Amino acid sequence: MLFDHCAECQRCCNVEAGYPPLDITLTSTEKKKLGSVCIETRCEHLGPQGCNMGTEKPFGCSLYPLSYNPKNKSFYFDTDCPLMDDYMLGLKDADSDASLHLSRMQETISQLEQTDPKFLKKNHAVDVTYFDLKKIPALHSTTKQFKKKSHT
Ligand code: SF4
Numbered sequence: 001m002l003f004d005h006c007a008e009c010q011r012c013c014n015v016e017a018g019y020p021p022l023d024i025t026l027t028s029t030e031k032k033k034l035g036s037v038c039i040e041t042r043c044e045h046l047g048p049q050g051c052n053m054g055t056e057k058p059f060g061c062s063l064y065p066l067s068y069n070p071k072n073k074s075f076y077f078d079t080d081c082p083l084m085d086d087y088m089l090g091l092k093d094a095d096s097d098a099s100l101h102l103s104r105m106q107e108t109i110s111q112l113e114q115t116d117p118k119f120l121k122k123n124h125a126v127d128v129t130y131f132d133l134k135k136i137p138a139l140h141s142t143t144k145q146f147k148k149k150s151h152t
Helices: 004-007 028-034 060-061 084-090 097-115 117-130 144-150
Strands: 066-069 072-080 134-135
Touching: 060 066, 060 097, 060 117, 066 117, 072 084, 072 117, 084 097, 097 117, 097 144
Parallel strands: none
Antiparallel strands: 066 072, 072 134
């Protein structure tokens, strides 16, 4: 399974020395439930098997290693994530973990474009600061349906 590696890697749930604490961007609904999730060095929700927040896991965390820019409706990938090559390869197969992840993210983003556009804007701005993002032009061809949806 593609994301099995995350429990071992845990890179994205830690803040490297020299970086300021990372305040995870939360949707307005998550803010009401969680208040805030701030990583000084290592996220307090990170257990030996990975994130222990279950269904409460912030959407910004679930979206990673993707970032979404609502301005140009494009997806980006954090090039420091070791899953990048496998994820890209996986997108060629509609049943792969990568394709299922992308489609789940697209569905939620489509809703957030209507209900919480400020979150999407802020989340991408934070991602730009912390990650080394690369635009994924290939995703445009797989997002036709999503784009149609997000404009309705
Ligand atoms: S909330 Fe979970 S996924 Fe997000 S940084 Fe913390 S441990 Fe990682």
